[in-house]
Amino acid sequence: MAYQSDKIKKSHMVPFPTQSIIPEQDVDKHPVLECHRLGIQFGGLKAVDDFNIIIGKTEIAGLIGPNGAGKTTVFNLLTKVYQPTSGNILLNGKDTAGMNTTQINKLGIARTFQNIRLFNNLTVEDNVKIGLHNTMKYNTFEGVFRLPNYWKKEKEMHEKAMELLSIFNMKNLAGWQAGALPYGAQRRLEIIRALATNPSLLLLDEPAAGMNPNETIELMETISRIRDEFKIAILLIEHDMQLVMGICEGICVLNFGKVIAKGTAEEIQNNPAVIEAYLGKQKGE
Amino acid sequence: MLTNKNSLRRKGTIPYIVVIAAFIVLSVLSNGVLGRAQMALLVPTCCYIVAALALNLCVGVLGELSLGHAGFMSVGAFVGVITSESLSASIPNTGVRLFVAVIIGALFAALAGFLIGIPVLRLRGDYLAIVTLAFGEIIKDIITCLIVGVDENGLHIVFNVTGTMGVEDLHMTESGKTIIQGAQGAVGTETISTFVAGFIMIIVVLFIIQNFINSRTGRAVMAIRDDRIAAEATGLNITKYKMIAFVLSAGIAGAAGVLYGLNYSSIVASKFNFNTSILILVFVVLGGLGNILGTIIATTILYVLPEMLRAFSDYRMLVYAIVLIVVMIATNNKKIRQFIGGLLIRRKIKTNAEGGDE
Numbered sequence: 001m002a003y004q005s006d007k008i009k010k011s012h013m014v015p016f017p018t019q020s021i022i023p024e025q026d027v028d029k030h031p032v033l034e035c036h037r038l039g040i041q042f043g044g045l046k047a048v049d050d051f052n053i054i055i056g057k058t059e060i061a062g063l064i065g066p067n068g069a070g071k072t073t074v075f076n077l078l079t080k081v082y083q084p085t086s087g088n089i090l091l092n093g094k095d096t097a098g099m100n101t102t103q104i105n106k107l108g109i110a111r112t113f114q115n116i117r118l119f120n121n122l123t124v125e126d127n128v129k130i131g132l133h134n135t136m137k138y139n140t141f142e143g144v145f146r147l148p149n150y151w152k153k154e155k156e157m158h159e160k161a162m163e164l165l166s167i168f169n170m171k172n173l174a175g176w177q178a179g180a181l182p183y184g185a186q187r188r189l190e191i192i193r194a195l196a197t198n199p200s201l202l203l204l205d206e207p208a209a210g211m212n213p214n215e216t217i218e219l220m221e222t223i224s225r226i227r228d229e230f231k232i233a234i235l236l237i238e239h240d241m242q243l244v245m246g247i248c249e250g251i252c253v254l255n256f257g258k259v260i261a262k263g264t265a266e267e268i269q270n271n272p273a274v275i276e277a278y279l280g281k282q283k284g285e
Numbered sequence: 286m287l288t289n290k291n292s293l294r295r296k297g298t299i300p301y302i303v304v305i306a307a308f309i310v311l312s313v314l315s316n317g318v319l320g321r322a323q324m325a326l327l328v329p330t331c332c333y334i335v336a337a338l339a340l341n342l343c344v345g346v347l348g349e350l351s352l353g354h355a356g357f358m359s360v361g362a363f364v365g366v367i368t369s370e371s372l373s374a375s376i377p378n379t380g381v382r383l384f385v386a387v388i389i390g391a392l393f394a395a396l397a398g399f400l401i402g403i404p405v406l407r408l409r410g411d412y413l414a415i416v417t418l419a420f421g422e423i424i425k426d427i428i429t430c431l432i433v434g435v436d437e438n439g440l441h442i443v444f445n446v447t448g449t450m451g452v453e454d455l456h457m458t459e460s461g462k463t464i465i466q467g468a469q470g471a472v473g474t475e476t477i478s479t480f481v482a483g484f485i486m487i488i489v490v491l492f493i494i495q496n497f498i499n500s501r502t503g504r505a506v507m508a509i510r511d512d513r514i515a516a517e518a519t520g521l522n523i524t525k526y527k528m529i530a531f532v533l534s535a536g537i538a539g540a541a542g543v544l545y546g547l548n549y550s551s552i553v554a555s556k557f558n559f560n561t562s563i564l565i566l567v568f569v570v571l572g573g574l575g576n577i578l579g580t581i582i583a584t585t586i587l588y589v590l591p592e593m594l595r596a597f598s599d600y601r602m603l604v605y606a607i608v609l610i611v612v613m614i615a616t617n618n619k620k621i622r623q624f625i626g627g628l629l630i631r632r633k634i635k636t637n638a639e640g641g642d643e
Contacts, residue, residue, distance in 0.1 A: 079518055105520035117515035119508045130508045133501065134520045140529060143500025144493055150500065157501075197520050 023249040026056025030093055032108075032201050032233040033078070038087035039257075040077055047073045048257045051087070055201065055250075060227055061235045062248035064268075066277055070257040071237045072114055075203050079111050080104050092200060106134060110199035112190040114206050114237075120179030124170065127178050127189055128161040131196025136160070164192050168222065183210050188219075195226065202226070204236040208243050216240055220247050245269070253277065297495050300578045304491065307585075308484045315480070322592070330588050331483025332358075332545040335490050337568040337584045338577065339537035342494055344566070345575030346503070347530040348510030349406075352562050353417030356424045357394040357535045359557035361542025363428055365390035366471040369547055370464045371435040379477040387486070387543045394539020397424070398532045406527040409513070413531075421562055428554035429468050436461030470553030471546065478548035486544060487581075490537055494577065497533065506530045571612050583612070 031054045038051040048070045055061050063071050076082045078089060080101050089096045091107055099107070110131075119127050138153045165171045168188040173181065178189060187207060194202055207223070208216045220243050227234055238244045244251060245265040253261040253268060255277040261268055268274055315324060336358055343351045365386040376382040397420070405416045434441045434455040441455040445467050452463050465471050497503045505526045509516045517523060546552050572583030590608060594601035 081514070081518075101514075101517040102520055102522055105518055111518050113515065113518075117512045117518075119511040119515065121511050122504070122507055126504055127508075129501075130504060130516070130519055130521070133505055138501060140497070140500065140502040143502055144496045146496060153501070193519060 023056055023059050026059055029057040031055055032057050032059075032092055033235070034090040034093075035078075036088050036090070038074075038077060038084055038089060040073065040082055041085045046257055048077060048254075051077075051254075051257075051259060053252055053259075053262075055233050055235060057233060058227055058231055059233050059249050060223065060247050061233070062244040062251040063235060063237045063254065064239070064241075064244055064251060065254035065260075069254040069277075071254055072205060073257075074254070075111060075205055075237065078104075078203060079109055105197055105199075108198075108200035109203060110194035110197045110201075111203035112187070112194055112205055112207065114209070116183075116186045116190055118178040118181075118186055118189060118193075120177070122178055123174065124165070124176050124178055124181065124189055125158070125161050125174040127193050128164055128196050129157050131164075131193040132157050132160055133197075135196075135198050161196070164196055167195075167226065168192060184215055187211070191226075195230065200232055202232055202234045204234060204238075206237055206239065208238055208240045213242075216243055219243070223247055297499070300491055300495075300581060301488065303578060304484070304487055304581065311480070322595075326589055326592055327480040328478050328483050328548045329545060330585055331480070331487055332541045332548070333565065333568065333588050334581050334584045335483075335486055335541035335544070336538050336565050337572065337580045338487075338490050338494055339534045339541065340565050341569045341572070341575065341577065341580045342497075342537070343531060343534040344569055345573075346498060346510065347506055347527060347534070349527065349531065350411060350414040351417045351531075351534070352414050352559070352566070353419070353421035354534075354538045354565050355557040355559070355561035356417065356421035357397060357538035358542030358545060358561070359421075359424050359428060359554060360397050361390035361394045361539030362546030362552060362557065363431075363465060363471060363554070364393040364539075365543030366474050366546045366552070367433055367435075367440070367464050369477060370462065370474060371440060373475060379475075380482070383477050383479075383482055383543075383547060386547060387540050390543035390546075391536040391540040394542065395532045395536030397539075398535025399528070401535075402528045402531050406531060407524055418559070418562075421557070421559060425554045425558060428465070428470075431465050432463070432467050433465040434461050434463040468553070470551060470556075472551040474547065474550050474552070476548055476550055478544050483544055486540060490540070491577070493533075493537070497530075502526065502529055567609075571609070587612075 033053070033055040035051055035053045039049045040047050051074060053061075063074060065071055073082065077084050080096070080099055080103075091104075091109060094107065096104060096107065119130060122130070136153050136157050138147075138149045141147075142149045162171055162174065165174060168185075168191070170185065170188060170192070173185060178186070181189065187210070191202075191204065191207065204223070208219055211219060223234060223236070224247055226232070236244075236248070245268075248265065251261075251263060251265060251268045252259055253271070253274050260273045260277055261271045263271065311319075311327065315327070336354060339357075340351060340354045343349055343354070368386040368389045369382055372382055372385060376385065401413075401416055401420055405413050430445045432443050432445050432450060432452060432455060434452065434457050436457040437460060438458065441457055441461070443450055443454050445451075445454075450467075452466060455461065455463070457463075463472075464474075498507070505516070505521050506529070508519070509521060509523055509526055513523060542557070568584040568587055569580055571587065572580035587609070591601060591605050594604055597604065
């Protein structure tokens with residue numbers, strides 16, 4: 001324990017820039033997300049403390065850190081699965097205080113989950129259509145009595161769903177039951193469902209988990225393509241360093257709920273605090 | 286596991302075909318072949334099928350356990366009886382009157398569902414089961430306290446909470462007619478339910494439920510059932526969609542109640558007790574959660590069987606219990622299912638092969 005508390009103290013003293021690095025293309029635009037001194041406390045435990053981040057309009061940002069560092073908790077705070085106990089979150093300049101998960105999604109944050117959460121008993125196409133739920137509307141009455149608006153909107157939804165599925169070449173799986181898909185396809189479907197809600201910020205929780213190196217490379221390309229096509233920002237949690245270092249323009253490193261480093265891939269790779277957090281301290285140093 | 290869209294759509298038409306075929310067969314048989322006892326079962330069977338379809342919407346599609354659907358039937362039954370009796374002069378046509386009674390009864394049951402849903406559907410967990418269980422008992426006691434009559438001045442209602450009041454406390458004119466007499470329930474009701482009405486109700490309810498499930502709203506409800514957290518993160522308003530499904534379910538159960546209430550000249554509130562709720566739940570569970578055709582078949586068999594077994598009066602519940610156990614084993618045993626569904630599966634593979642060419 002002594003060793004641990006020593007590490008926390010040390011890492012706390014490492015100087016880090018309070019401003020995030022905004023990639024060139026977004027410098028003169030309003031950032032999509034600003035977190036200011038964000039924190040949550042469970043009893044006496046500060047799971048996340050003093051978390052600051054700014055994400056550019058079309059940035060791909062990475063959130064990394066050892067197991068238990070609080071990465072997923074940050075996602076849960078951003079999407080209001082947990083209400084933060086301190087600090088605030090601005091989405092497109094709008095304060096999200098007091099909102100719930102549903103409102104946050106409507107405002108523009110979509111996410112995937114570390115342990116896949118699909119609607120397992122529905123078809124692949126229906127899963128995507130659920131994502132389109134708030135953008136293409138008709139009411140219950142029109143649905144039950146199959147009025148013209150029902151057919152029109154269902155057709156639009158079907159076309160849009162197929163278009164989204166084709167991003168990952170999953171069109172031929174549209175009729176499958178989501179729970180019966182192979183693992184990798186389930187992860188991709190989750191990303192498509194999140195994209196269908198028309199977000200301005202996409203949160204991906206370990207998108208490459210369980211994928212082989214080839215699939216990971218393919219996923220990297222797709223993530224970049226999604227950013228370019230949809231012009232959205234992406235924040236991802238990932239343990240696969242090849243992926244993180246390959247596509248993330250800004251990287252934020254968490255350890256024990258605190259940010260220990262921020263910067264570009266090269267800066268992070270050479271940061272002693274990060275190396276220490278992942279590998280431990282060298283003896284006699 | 287391959288489910289093709291076309292096969293799903295085809296699946297939706299099978300319940301209609303089965304119900305229509307059963308109706309035609311039974312209509313032919315009712316001209317002399319069926320005895321009085323069997324004829325008397327036709328309308329109640331329709332009622333229980335509709336009630337079971339309603340509960341299937343709540344338990345199978347919404348994924349919330351309700352132990353008080355008999356309570357909604359009860360609301361529907363007594364509101365329906367009051368409506369029918371008080372309109373008997375103004376609407377002499379029994380078919381139209383039944384239709385009006387069904388609509389009003391369903392609306393009141395839906396209102397009851399809405400009032401229960403406001404506090405309960407916000408919560409996670411089995412609270413709905415507990416509250417609906419209580420609701421079923423409360424509504425039974427309320428109706429037991431109710432004395433209702435009608436005369437040319439309109440409806441007269443008193444709450445006989447102390448147990449000392451009688452029909453005379455309604456202060457009706459001489460032409461007045463009592464509809465509900467407290468613990469004796471509704472007496473002297475004109476029986477206007479018919480098998481044709483029951484058949485039409487099943488078809489309409491099938492239409493509503495199947496279209497509901499395949500619409501945007503139904504999809505949202507099933508998404509919430511499958512994964513609440515993911516549904517929230519995808520921007521679905523959980524409480525709203527749970528409420529829509531639950532109120533629809535309560536309303537349909539109320540409609541079933543109206544048909545049931547107007548099938549007997551007298552009916553008591555204790556008919557719709559906890560046992561009836563559980564009976565409907567048994568139909569749904571044995572028919573398969575979310576399985577519409579299964580619900581219809583299970584309800585028919587399990588409702589008609591005990592009545593048919595009356596000849597063996599002493600052993601009837603014993604046989605009923607054995608049938609329940611056999612059905613449970615059969616529906617959960619892979620080998621038996623494969624054996625029964627052999628033909629169906631072969632047809633499914635065929636349709637999938639066709640669908641795969643697209």
